[in-house]
Amino acid sequence: MTLKLLMGNEAIAYGAVEAGVQVASAYPGTPSSEILSTLAGLALEKGFYAEWSVNEKVALEVAAGAAYAGARALAAMKQVGLNVASDPLMSLAYIGVKGGLVLVVADDPGPHSSQTEQDTRLFARFAKLPVLDPATPREAKEMTRYAFELSEKLLLPVILRPTTRTCHACQDVEIQDTTAVPQPVSGFQRSPNWVIFPNLSARKHVWLNGQQEVARESFENSPFNQLTINEQSDVGIIACGVSYNYVMEALQLTGLEASVLKIGTPYPLPAGPVLQLLQHAKKILVVEEQEPVVEDQVIALAWKTRSTAQISGKYDRLVAREGELNVNKVRAILENFCGRQPHSIEAAVPPELPLRTPVLCAGCSHRASFYILKEAARGKDTLFAGDIGCYTLGAMPPLNTTDTCLCMGASVSIAAGLSRVEPHRQQVAFLGDSTFFHSGIPGLINAVHNGANITLVILDNSTTAMTGHQPHPGLNRTAMGPTDQSINIARMVEACGVEFVRVADPFDLKAALQVAKDALAFAGPAVVIMQRECVAQINKGRHRRINPDLCTECGACIDELGCPAIGKPAGQPEILENCFGCGFCNQVCPVGAIEEV
Amino acid sequence: MKLDIVISGVGGQGSVLASRVLASAGMGLGLDVRTSEVIGMAQREGSVTSQVRLGEKLYGATIPDHEADILLGFELAETVRAVPKLKPGGAIIASASAIVPVSVQLGISSYDQKAMQQYLREQPGRVVLLDLEELAKKAGHPKTGNVIILGALSTLPGLPFEPEQLLQAVLSYIPEKLQNTNKRAFEVGRQSMEVA
Numbered sequence: 001m002t003l004k005l006l007m008g009n010e011a012i013a014y015g016a017v018e019a020g021v022q023v024a025s026a027y028p029g030t031p032s033s034e035i036l037s038t039l040a041g042l043a044l045e046k047g048f049y050a051e052w053s054v055n056e057k058v059a060l061e062v063a064a065g066a067a068y069a070g071a072r073a074l075a076a077m078k079q080v081g082l083n084v085a086s087d088p089l090m091s092l093a094y095i096g097v098k099g100g101l102v103l104v105v106a107d108d109p110g111p112h113s114s115q116t117e118q119d120t121r122l123f124a125r126f127a128k129l130p131v132l133d134p135a136t137p138r139e140a141k142e143m144t145r146y147a148f149e150l151s152e153k154l155l156l157p158v159i160l161r162p163t164t165r166t167c168h169a170c171q172d173v174e175i176q177d178t179t180a181v182p183q184p185v186s187g188f189q190r191s192p193n194w195v196i197f198p199n200l201s202a203r204k205h206v207w208l209n210g211q212q213e214v215a216r217e218s219f220e221n222s223p224f225n226q227l228t229i230n231e232q233s234d235v236g237i238i239a240c241g242v243s244y245n246y247v248m249e250a251l252q253l254t255g256l257e258a259s260v261l262k263i264g265t266p267y268p269l270p271a272g273p274v275l276q277l278l279q280h281a282k283k284i285l286v287v288e289e290q291e292p293v294v295e296d297q298v299i300a301l302a303w304k305t306r307s308t309a310q311i312s313g314k315y316d317r318l319v320a321r322e323g324e325l326n327v328n329k330v331r332a333i334l335e336n337f338c339g340r341q342p343h344s345i346e347a348a349v350p351p352e353l354p355l356r357t358p359v360l361c362a363g364c365s366h367r368a369s370f371y372i373l374k375e376a377a378r379g380k381d382t383l384f385a386g387d388i389g390c391y392t393l394g395a396m397p398p399l400n401t402t403d404t405c406l407c408m409g410a411s412v413s414i415a416a417g418l419s420r421v422e423p424h425r426q427q428v429a430f431l432g433d434s435t436f437f438h439s440g441i442p443g444l445i446n447a448v449h450n451g452a453n454i455t456l457v458i459l460d461n462s463t464t465a466m467t468g469h470q471p472h473p474g475l476n477r478t479a480m481g482p483t484d485q486s487i488n489i490a491r492m493v494e495a496c497g498v499e500f501v502r503v504a505d506p507f508d509l510k511a512a513l514q515v516a517k518d519a520l521a522f523a524g525p526a527v528v529i530m531q532r533e534c535v536a537q538i539n540k541g542r543h544r545r546i547n548p549d550l551c552t553e554c555g556a557c558i559d560e561l562g563c564p565a566i567g568k569p570a571g572q573p574e575i576l577e578n579c580f581g582c583g584f585c586n587q588v589c590p591v592g593a594i595e596e597v
Numbered sequence: 598m599k600l601d602i603v604i605s606g607v608g609g610q611g612s613v614l615a616s617r618v619l620a621s622a623g624m625g626l627g628l629d630v631r632t633s634e635v636i637g638m639a640q641r642e643g644s645v646t647s648q649v650r651l652g653e654k655l656y657g658a659t660i661p662d663h664e665a666d667i668l669l670g671f672e673l674a675e676t677v678r679a680v681p682k683l684k685p686g687g688a689i690i691a692s693a694s695a696i697v698p699v700s701v702q703l704g705i706s707s708y709d710q711k712a713m714q715q716y717l718r719e720q721p722g723r724v725v726l727l728d729l730e731e732l733a734k735k736a737g738h739p740k741t742g743n744v745i746i747l748g749a750l751s752t753l754p755g756l757p758f759e760p761e762q763l764l765q766a767v768l769s770y771i772p773e774k775l776q777n778t779n780k781r782a783f784e785v786g787r788q789s790m791e792v793a
Contacts, residue, residue: 005621005630030636112635136631136658169658170617170632172624245657253661327661345663345685348719350677351712355700356607358643390641398703562699564642569697577739 006173008137008166012104013038014173015144016074017046019100020180023066024050025059027438028467029078030113031167032106036076037468040479046179052470052479055408055438056081060088060103064157067097068194070186072148076104079118080407084439086123091196092157093127094204098186100148101157103129106167109289109324115388115407117322119290120161121240125267128208130215131159132224133241133266137171143224143264150218154211163289165242165324216268224264227273229280233257235338236281236309238274238298240266240288246330247287253331256338263288269297278307285337286313289325312337359393362565363541363580365532366391366459368506370401371560371588372530373428373457376516382426383418387411387440389432390466391459398562402430409439416443416452426520427454433489434464434472441496447525448497455519456527460489461534469537493527500526507532509587541581543597546573550593557585557594598628598757599652601660602750605679606671607696608645611743614770615669616647618747622758622766623651633658642698644675648682651757667753669746671729672696673713686722690749690790692729692742725749725790732785738775741782748786760787 006014012035016024024043026036036050043050053059056077063075077085082105089103105123108114124131132147134140140162147158193200219225235258239247244262251258261277263269266288277284278301286295292314299311313319318333335342360367370391373384386392386402387410395402404414411429419427431440436458447454464470471477476486493501500522504512512530519526546557557566557573565579575585575594586594602619604612613634620630631650648660660682668683670676670691683689693714700706717724727749729742736745744767751760758766764783771779 003624005617005624005632164635165633165658168634168636170620170630171658172620172630242657248656249661326659327657327664331661347663347681348716350680351709351716352707353678354674354698354708355706356642356644356674356698357700358608358641359699361641393641397705558702562703564699567697567702 001174002177003172004175005170006137006175007034007168007170008134008140008162009034009168010038011137011141011171011173012144012160012162013042014175015141016102017042018176018180019145019148020072020182021074022048022071022099022182022185023063023073024048024076025053025062026076027053027056027059027081028464028470029081030467031108031164032076032078032081032104033467033470034167035104036479037470039074043480048182050479052472054473056085057088060085060092063101064088064092064097067099067101069099069188071099072182073099074102074104078114079105079107079120080115081105082120082123084408089127089157093129093208094201095194095196096155096204097151097157098155100151102144102147102151102160103157104160104162107161107163107290109163112164117290119293120159121266121293122291124159124161125293128212129157129159130154130265131161131267133264134160134162134166135242135244135262135264137166137169138173139224139264140166141173153218154215156211163242212268216270219265219268219270220272222265222270225270225273226262227276228260230257230259233259234282235259236261236277236284238263238277238284238286238294240294243287243289243325243330246325246327249327250331250334253327254334254340254343256334256340263294266294267297269294271301274298274301275305278302278305278309282309283337284309284311285318285333286311287319287325287330287333288313291321357396359396359562359564360390361535361580362563362578363535363582364390365461365506365530365582366394367399367561367563368509368582368584369457369459369530370394370399372506372509372512372516374399374401375513376520377426377428380426380520381424382428383415383422385411385415385418385427385429387431387435389435391430391432394430396562398559408435409443412440412443412447412454412456415454415456416447416450419452419454423453429454429456431456431458433458433460433462433474436489437473437487441492444493444498444525444527445496452525453523454525456525458489458527458529460529460531463534463537465534465536469534490529493529498525498527500524501529503529503531505532506530507582507584509584535580535582541583543579543581544575544583544586544594545597546575547593547595548572550591552591552593554590557589560588561585600650600757601665602649602667602669603660603665603679603682604647604649604669604671605675606645607675608641608643610671611740612645612647612671615743615747616649618763618766618770619649619651621769622763625762625766626757628652628757629655631655631658644678646679667750669750671742671746673710674708677713677716680720683720683722688723688753689717689720690725690727690746691717693726694728694730727789732789733782736778736782736785738778738782741779744779744782745786745789748783749790751783752787752790
């Protein structure tokens with residue numbers, strides 16, 4: 001055993017390796033991305049297969065195929081990714097697996113970097129699949145190993161649901177020095193049970209319902225659930241996942257006494273430890289983030305057993321159903337629940353703080369693309385449909401070139417929908433390269449086939465930038481290494497039937513602007529591919545400077561671009577140290593005052 | 598023994614590395630360690646906070662408000678933003694200079710550097726504001742601010758690790774060719790506390 005400082009996501013990857021994972025697949029998404037990047041880094045050395053799949057649905061299907069043949073497989077994604085993968089997931093619960101299949105879905109209460117705060121524990125219950133909820137990176141690793149065993153015992157996928165505070169927390173974690181020897185794969189055996197006809201579903205649904213009780217029994221003595229009875233107190237607290245940490249620390253800070261039941265297996269909730277607590281405590285508080293998944297099951301158990309304990313949580317609004325919990329919030333909840341005066345600290349009022357929201361990097365080509373489309377559309381009533389990626393920041397001032405953003409791949413279809421009722425407006429959609437492959441293609445085919453008058457701008461920066469530069473099918477590398485099987489986006493767009501397809505360099509303002517104008521003038525779907533590598537992936541260009549003799553201080557460079565490398569530290573516009581040398585601002589400056597150093 | 602450290606700054610300043618260094622130094626002493634960061638879009642020039650916890654028995658990775666022992670600030674306004682994490686009387690070591698965000702250039706918000714410095718100086722514990730840019734020049738590399746602050750931290754009393762142990766933890770994260778620069782940066786940080 002070696003003790004290593006591991007992030008929760010890395011711990012999950014190591015847990016899978018120790019369990020002898022044979023196939024791992026994922027689509028990146030915060031806070032889940034480091035699970036597969038860690039696995040990909042270990043794959044060659046440990047002798048297993050890892051891939052960045054084109055989207056989450058495909059990732060789960062690839063993992064399912066491997067598990068059909070008896071291999072241990074893992075698929076990882078963020079919570080909204082599970083929406084994309086929900087079609088295979090719901091059916092897979094009926095069909096089941098042979099080799100262990102662990103589906104890691106990272107939730108993001110807050111949310112810190114997601115469109116929704118959806119609770120995957122509730123999704124697991126909906127899909128009728130067991131779910132594990134780790135409190136720490138160490139527990140995440142242990143749960144990953146266990147999840148493979150449980151999956152093979154139940155013949156069902158098992159969901160591991162860490163949240164941001166486990167995924168992106170680091171802890172000292174023990175890892176095995178020896179590599180697990182993967183089990184020999186028993187191979188796919190032909191059987192009608194792999195083909196989901198309605199009559200099979202009807203039978204398998206009965207089986208699936210029965211497996212809920214088998215899963216519940218498996219959790220009865222699970223080390224991931226721990227009951228600590230406090231004889232001095234009639235208060236009982238049930239805490240799930242990371243909330244357990246907050247409860248323990250809040251108890252320490254307040255000195256309040258309570259029995260505590262830690263839950264690591266929220267669905268199906270084992271009855272034993274809950275009933276034991278119900279017998280001991282008169283007042284129960286359920287502390288969990290997001291939905292009352294544990295609380296609902298506790299209430300049902302109490303009702304069935306005619307327990308008279310008072311149960312508090314989401315339904316008496318003691319515990320919020322939105323946002324993230326933390327020690328301070330849980331402390332206030334406990335003080336309120338126990339009728340104690342809330343703790344408060346007087347602090348001096350700080351000076352007004354500047355807004356520091358994320359912005360596109362200095363030298364980011366998306367800034368140029370947004371500027372160009374805005375210029376091309378000048379004087380025309382234009383709507384800009386955005387999508388998911390760094391380029392969602394196009395919504396921020398001064399760019400203001402993103403009027404909508406819904407979910408992965410939606411921009412092109414939203415623009416098409418808008419065009420049906422507002423044909424007098426120009427409809428422009430933005431899609432990143434990775435998002436185009438993920439789920440943008442069906443929307444584009446739909447726009448072509450149904451003749452939608454839209455302009456799609458594909459912002460191709462040759463990477464999946466926001467989540468940490470993962471490869472996608474347009475590139476000559478995979479998770480495992482180089483490949484010559486890259487898919488050309490322009491040819492793909494042509495193959496979708498688009499008649500107007502142009503590739504432009506967003507840092508060539510004049511030429512790219514003409515292309516954008518032509519695209520807007522084209523009747524029917526037009527596609528412009530703005531091609532420039534992500535600045536985080538390339539070396540810096542020549543630093544720029546503003547010639548003070550020529551600068552008229554008109555402010556165009558600042559007010560039009562909002563580049564973090566242009567500021568006014570001494571009153572006049574100046575190019576700062578962090579200039580990337582993209583050379584776009586000198587094309588925007590109306591008097592030619594910006595020059596190469 | 599319990600030590601909670603908050604590190605605040607702007608995406609790209611190396612706060613994640615600093616938190617890993619502190620955690621591994623704690624691990625070297627056989628302590629429980631935790632770090633917590635928000636990673637993702639916030640790293641694009643946004644506000645970032647790292648939290649490091651060292652102790653005998655730890656639960657969560659995030660430090661409750663008013664409980665941190667030390668606040669390390671890589672940027673002036675971000676240090677002010679993190680003050681509510683600090684316990685009354687906790688120590689602050691921070692950069693005195695500003696990274697002015699785009700929102701200020703655009704006139705959407707304001708940045709009063711003097712008021713920020715004043716507010717920090719009025720905090721009840723020990724407060725050291727460093728001219729980090731100048732010190733980085735002295736160290737010979739503009740990106741060594743994080744290691745300079747770790748060097749400064751190593752002079753505080755009551756830490757579980759010796760300065761040399763922290764330096765070794767720093768170097769374990771630094772590529773070969775930058776080892777000497779970072780040794781120098783650590784030393785520059787230590788010296789800055791003698792005059793501060």
